[in-house]
Every structure is written in structure tokens, then in C-alpha cells.
Amino acid sequence: MPRTMSIWLPELPLDRLRRNGDPRLSSGPFAIIAEQKNAWRVTHTNSQALKAGVAIGLPLADARAICPDLLSEPADPVRENILLRALWRWADVLSPRISLDAPDGLLLDIAGCAHLFDGERAMAETARQRLSDLTVVSRIGVADTKGAAKALARFGSSEIEIAGVGKTSDALAALPIAALGLQQSLVTDLARTGLTTIGQLYGQPSGELARRFGLELTKALGTATGQTPDPITPKAADPVYAARMTLPEPIGFQSDLEEVLVRLAGRVCQRLEDDQKGARQFHLTVRCVDTGDHHMSIGFARPCFEPDPILRQFSHPLSKLEIEYGADWFRLSAIHVEPIRLRQVEMGEQAKREDHRFQLIETLGNRIGFDHVRIFAPRDSHLPECEYEQVEAVNAPRQSWVKSPRERPIRLFKPPEYVHVETPGRPPLKFKWRRMAFESRTASGPERLTPRWHTDSDLRTRDYWKVQTQQGRRLWLLTYPGSESQDWYVAGEFA
Structure with missing residues (x-):
């Protein structure tokens, strides 16, 4: 008979903070909050907050009105997922077939x-004791099916609930219908008809339930009771590319720190290269004797598996690290690992320029943030201000600019700048712009462009003229034909 164990981690966000020694959890009421339904709401609380009357699901404003001393912190799904995946790898000591039940199981x-x-x-007690040793709170359910095991873990009366072999239906009968993992709206609809426990569904015809409440209900009930197969689909845990080093004596000089980093990077990069993979991000933890752990991260514009770029990008954050009594523990880990796309080795100046471009993006991104490093990318449009867009340089696809058949200014003005016409003409013979006087020498045009009727708010037709002035500047003049006032504007300037 198949047997399934569900390990539910109801306080995973709080456990992450407990493991880091956060003093707020024991100093007073504390809650984890998340943005739900356009409001910040409480998702997890410690025991002091519960005693003060703070309930799960309360808006943060109401929770603070009930408990003015409440401290809070936004949820961090990324770090919580990292902890869950670490526990996924740890669970190999219990069974070789494990799957994630995100976000907390x-x-x-x-x-x-x-x-x-x-x-x-005894197996469930062992698992719970070992998780307790890791400062992780857990509830465990064991049954013939996944749905039943999850329901017992989350809605059982004790911390370990076990349904005997072949007795899954009896074990689920007293549990509320919400234990099936249904949407809250469906649970409310069932409650209005007087159906509140799973046992009350057993005597109802499945066809009638599906007709009135949809297939979601009958599918959940069938998988929980074993009528519909729902086996566990295990997946091997992701390999960890990390290395750590513990020193007998603390060090503090920049050169010593870089030497440790070189050794760690060499070990991590060797594993990456053996698996033909690279990492977009590396995380370094330095544990100082007096100030504890210091965390530093660097990113790359393309997957990296070489130690030299890692040392080059970490040199700046390491130089900012203040170490008075030295550091004696180090850990380097690769994050966002992806396969390396092999390509032919390129020689010449083009390849050097491409490498220098990536190095510039990486250096700027690690200093000011990769989301602030942007480049221009081509876009298909007949309007000059829409022929390009700004995209993040680190994620920009490799695109080549196609030379436009029409010459475009090197600089566009948004919005176009008004000019004062002194001698009328088409374009004007003499005009003033930015308190400077100009006189047209040669001109070509017009180039007439129509607006995008489905998106643009300004639906006027535009006429553009290239004007070479006597003063040497090449300007792109704009007017709107058919308008009552024949105003002119400078839309751009050529090189």
C-alpha cells in the first residue's frame, strides 16, 4: 500500500528569523506581514502577539490598534523558499522519494x-524531533494519499496524526471541508448548504456535487480518499555549488581575504565547469569574530565559471568591509545556476569589445544595481520617438541595429521646443531658438508622419524638415500642417 507523510511547516518565516537569532521574536509581540487584497495583512505571529489578540489575516492597521507594541517585518518569499529547499535536501535521511509542497511543506x-x-x-516523532533541533516547527500527517496526509497535518487535533492503512476515509470524516484545499469561496458555498465536514460529502452523489459546485470539489475529494490516483512525483534536489573555509586564526588584511576568496572560488568554479554550468550570482558570507556574519553578493551579465571575474567583482565590497578583530569563517555559494551555451571562440577587436561591454555592465550593476544599468534597443515603429526603447542591459537580447533608410537626429527633444519665427518660410528662413538666432542655409523635406490612431493621444499629422543653418548646426524642425497657427518646433539635432 502507498503511504505518504506530509510535513507542514506552519511557522517557516518565523523559523528563518529564529535560526538567525533575531531578538525581536522573544522581546515582544511580533508578526510577519504580506500584501494581500491591496492591504498589508498579518500572515504569521509569535506567541506574544497571539496572546495580545493579533489574529492571522488581520490588516496591519487593525493589528497595531489591538496591540500598539506590535513589531512587524514583510515576508521574504525568496529566502523562505531557500530554507524550504534546504529542508528538502535534509529530508533524504527519511525517504529517497520527496517532493516539495510549496510554500511551506x-x-x-x-x-x-x-x-x-x-x-x-516513531518515524514521524524522529522527523519532528530532528526539525525541532534545527529550530523549525512542524506538524506531521501520515495517510494513504497525499491529500489525506496534508489534511491531517494541517487540520488534525494533534501535532502527529496517522491514519491507519485503508482507514483514510474514517480519519478524514470529522475534518472540515477546508482541509481538502478548496478555494474559500467554494467552502463558503458548501457551508451555506449545511455541508461543513468531509464526512458529510460521502453520502452525496458525485454527479450532483459536480453539477452544483464544480469538478474541483469532486476531484479533491477523490484524490484525498484514494479513488483517484495522485502519486508523489519526486525530483532530485538541486545540486549545491558552494565551498566554505574555517581558519584556525582570524585574518583581517585585504590580501588575506582575497587569498581565501581565490581558494573558495577555485573550488566552486571547478564544480561548475565539470557540470558545464555557470552562475549569474555569487554570495559570500564572512563571519567576523566581533561583529558576526557579513553578507555580500555580486552578479554577472552572463553565466560565470571562472575565479578571476569573481575576485574582481568582490574586491570592492571586500574593501568596504570593516574588520577589527578578524574573520575566521567564510562561505561562497553560486546562485542562479544555468547551463553554459557553448559558442565558437571569436578573435579580433569585436570579441574584445563584447567582453569589455559585459565587464562594464557587471561592474556598474554591482555598484548601483543591475536594474539601473540600461541600454537602448531597437523597436519597430515609423515614429522617431518610438524607434527605440530602454531595457535592462543584463537581460537585453542580442540585437543588431538596422540602418534606417531615413536619417534620424542623434538627439531628440521631448517635447519639441518652440522656436520664434522672424522671417516666415517653409521652413522659416530666420528664427530664434534658446535665445540664439539662426538662419537657414539649406533645407530638405517635408517628411510627413501620421500618428498611431490606436495609442497616441495627439492625433495631429507632423511635417519634419532637415535644416542646415548658417551657424553650422543641423536641426530637425517640426510643424503641424493644417493647424490654425503655423507654429514651428525643434524636434531634434543632427550630429
């Missing part, structure tokens, strides 16, 4: 494993 196929721990209850 694990599912284990324990068929054939329980006898190694002297039975399922």
Missing part, C-alpha cells in the same frame, strides 16, 4: 521506509 513517500524507524509513529 514537504511530501514523502514512506512506503518501505517506516520499518527502519520502528514504525510510522
Whole structure:
């Protein structure tokens, strides 16, 4: 018989802070908040906040009105997912077949494993004790199916709930319908008809339930009771590309720190290269004797698997690190690992310029943030101000600019700047712009452009003229034909 163990981690965000030694969890009421339904709401609380009356789901404003001393912190799904995946790898000690039950659970196929721990209850107690040693709170359910095990873990009356073999339906009968993992609106609709527990659904015809409440209900009930197969689909945990070093004596000189980093980077990059992978981001933790852990991260515009670029990008944050009594523990890990796309080795100046471009993006991105490093990319449009767009340089696709058949200014003015016409003409013979007087020598045009009727708010037709002035500047003049006032504007300037 298949047997499934569900490990639910109800306080995973709080456990992450506890493991980091956050003093706020024990100093008073504390809550984790997240933005839900256009408001910040409480998602997790410690025991002091619960005693003060702060409930899960309360808006933050109401929670602080109930408990003025409440401290809060926004949820961090990225770091919580990292902790969950670490526990996923840890669960190999219990079973070889494990799958994630994001965002706060694990599912284990324990068929054939329980006898190694002297039975399922002893196995569940062992798992819970080991998680407690890791400062992680857990609730465990064991049943024949995934749905039943999850329901027992989340809605059972005790911290370890076990349904006997073949007795899944009896174990679920007293649980509320919400234990099936249905949407809240569907649970509310069922409650209005008097159906509040799973046992009350057993006597109802499945066709009638599907007709009135949809297939979601019958599917969830069928998988939970074992009528519909829903096996665990295990997946091997992602390999960890990391290296750490513990020194017998603390160090503090910049050169010593870089030497440690070179050794760590060499070990990590060797593993990456062996697997033909590279990393877009590296994370370095330096543990100082007096000030604790210091975390530093660097990013790359393309997957990196060489130590030299890592040392080059970490040199700046390491120089800013203040170490008074030295550091004795270091850990370097590769994040955002992806396969390396092999390409032919290129020689010449073009390849050098491409490498220098990536180095510039990486250096600027690690100093000011990659989201602030942007480049121009071509875009298909007949309007000059829409022929390009700004995109993040690190994620920009490799595109080549196609030379336009029409010459365009090197600089565009948004919005176009008004000019004062002194001698009328088409274009004007003499005019003033930015308090400077200009006289037209040669001109070509007009180039008539129509607006995009489906997106543009200004639906006027435009006429553009290239004007070479006597003063040497080449300007792009703009007028709107058919308008009552024949005003002229400078729309751009040529090189």
C-alpha cells in the first residue's frame, strides 16, 4: 500500500528569523506581514502577539490598534523558499522519494521506509524531533494519499496524526471541508448548504456535487480518499555549488581575504565547469569574530565559471568591509545556476569589445544595481520617438541595429521646443531658438508622419524638415500642417 507523510511547516518565516537569532521574536509581540487584497495583512505571529489578540489575516492597521507594541517585518518569499529547499535536501535521511509542497511543506513517500524507524509513529516523532533541533516547527500527517496526509497535518487535533492503512476515509470524516484545499469561496458555498465536514460529502452523489459546485470539489475529494490516483512525483534536489573555509586564526588584511576568496572560488568554479554550468550570482558570507556574519553578493551579465571575474567583482565590497578583530569563517555559494551555451571562440577587436561591454555592465550593476544599468534597443515603429526603447542591459537580447533608410537626429527633444519665427518660410528662413538666432542655409523635406490612431493621444499629422543653418548646426524642425497657427518646433539635432 502507498503511504505518504506530509510535513507542514506552519511557522517557516518565523523559523528563518529564529535560526538567525533575531531578538525581536522573544522581546515582544511580533508578526510577519504580506500584501494581500491591496492591504498589508498579518500572515504569521509569535506567541506574544497571539496572546495580545493579533489574529492571522488581520490588516496591519487593525493589528497595531489591538496591540500598539506590535513589531512587524514583510515576508521574504525568496529566502523562505531557500530554507524550504534546504529542508528538502535534509529530508533524504527519511525517504529517497520527496517532493516539495510549496510554500511551506514537504511530501514523502514512506512506503518501505517506516520499518527502519520502528514504525510510522516513531518515524514521524524522529522527523519532528530532528526539525525541532534545527529550530523549525512542524506538524506531521501520515495517510494513504497525499491529500489525506496534508489534511491531517494541517487540520488534525494533534501535532502527529496517522491514519491507519485503508482507514483514510474514517480519519478524514470529522475534518472540515477546508482541509481538502478548496478555494474559500467554494467552502463558503458548501457551508451555506449545511455541508461543513468531509464526512458529510460521502453520502452525496458525485454527479450532483459536480453539477452544483464544480469538478474541483469532486476531484479533491477523490484524490484525498484514494479513488483517484495522485502519486508523489519526486525530483532530485538541486545540486549545491558552494565551498566554505574555517581558519584556525582570524585574518583581517585585504590580501588575506582575497587569498581565501581565490581558494573558495577555485573550488566552486571547478564544480561548475565539470557540470558545464555557470552562475549569474555569487554570495559570500564572512563571519567576523566581533561583529558576526557579513553578507555580500555580486552578479554577472552572463553565466560565470571562472575565479578571476569573481575576485574582481568582490574586491570592492571586500574593501568596504570593516574588520577589527578578524574573520575566521567564510562561505561562497553560486546562485542562479544555468547551463553554459557553448559558442565558437571569436578573435579580433569585436570579441574584445563584447567582453569589455559585459565587464562594464557587471561592474556598474554591482555598484548601483543591475536594474539601473540600461541600454537602448531597437523597436519597430515609423515614429522617431518610438524607434527605440530602454531595457535592462543584463537581460537585453542580442540585437543588431538596422540602418534606417531615413536619417534620424542623434538627439531628440521631448517635447519639441518652440522656436520664434522672424522671417516666415517653409521652413522659416530666420528664427530664434534658446535665445540664439539662426538662419537657414539649406533645407530638405517635408517628411510627413501620421500618428498611431490606436495609442497616441495627439492625433495631429507632423511635417519634419532637415535644416542646415548658417551657424553650422543641423536641426530637425517640426510643424503641424493644417493647424490654425503655423507654429514651428525643434524636434531634434543632427550630429
